[in-house]
Amino acid sequence: SCTYAAIMTDADNNWGNNTESSVQSEASDAHFGVATTWDFYKNVFGRSGIKGDGKGSLSRTHYGSGYVNAFWQDSCFCMTYGDGSGNTHPLTALDVAAHEMTHGVTAATAGLNYSGESGGLNEATSDIFAAAVEFYENLPADPGDYLVGEKIDINGDGTPLRYMDKPSKDGDSADSWSPSLGNLDVHYSSGPANHFFYLLSEGSGAKTVNGVSYNSPTYDGQSVTGIGIQNAAAIWYRALTTYMTSTTDYAGARTATLSAAADLFGAYSPTYLAVADSWAAINVGNRIALGVNLAPVADQISGIGQAVSLQLDAYTTNTGSSLTYEATGLPDGLSISPSG
Ligand code: ASN
Ligand code: ZN
Secondary structure (H helix, E strand, O other), X not given: OXXXXXXXXXXXXXXXXXXXXXXXXXXXXXXXXXXXXXXXHHHHHOOOOOOOOOOOOXXXXXXXXXXXXXXXXXXXXXEEEEOXXXXXXXXXXXXHHHHHHHHHHHHHOOOOOOOHHXXXXXXXXXXXXXXXXXXXXXXXXXXXXOEEOOOOOOOOOOOOOEEOOOHHHHOOOOOXXXXXXXXXXXXXXXXXXXXXXXXXXXXOEEEEEOOEEEEEOOOOOOXXXXXXXXXXXXXXXXXXXXXXXXXXXXXXXXXXXXXXXXXXXXXXXXXXXXXXXXXXXXXXXXXXXXXXXXXXXXXXXXXXXXXXXXXXXXXXXXOOOOOOOOOOOOOOOOOOOXXX
């Protein structure tokens, strides 16, 4: 049970009046956030609760005075929501709730450290599944978008807290990876991974989704074709729960998502290649070219009468097909051994 707050009650069991000023409405919204986030993880990924152990979490609302934040705590396995800007915009919006509870999922799985690049990936994971939960629930009053906190008017001018298509629109977040990215606050170093997720979901350039206009740039100037948010979320979830660890950085996240994409969609499948394209579009790694790739070979020098041996390494991105090697016009005494 909850040791630091009274259990919310309602005199007529008609909870609130659908306004932000009603504490019963605020509590109902928090409960809706818990239930919807639960359903998302359960129905989409087969995950039973934040820890995957079937146990629910507590929420406390109407916290503090003018407290403009919400937070998850592993220590109490509980959520806290402030009443927001001017005490009039409770932080109980669905994407905020899903963001915060996803911190619990991350803690229970990859355990991404909350500083440096891994901290940015931790924050991005929360924004990514916050968006995925919104698209999953598809509420007429709050349809899915790639904005974070668009319902809580935290800036007082109607703008959202963060933008996934072009994170720098918030004035602080990075659009792409750079060597100094890890020095930023984790809510800003999340930018490139949020951008990756947007690109992987929807692709680059101008696009309108559920009435919201986006325009997503790419670091390498090449276009990206999206694979849809459900596929992108599946890849991120498998990467988070199977391949990422507490110290995973952006380069490691690329590897983790490629492994996840290989598991789910096949290595070198179009979906797998879209993952590499999306990372390259935020300056992490190269795009992967299909075909046969031959490792570079330097000039060879040997003396008369000395034995020589030269190994060539090649791989093909066509799964299921193997390479054959042959040589014609070899000098006397040289042969090819197409093995290894
Ligand atoms: N609402 C914030 C967040 O989840 C609280 C924090 O800074 N940890 O990121
Ligand atoms: Zn967070």
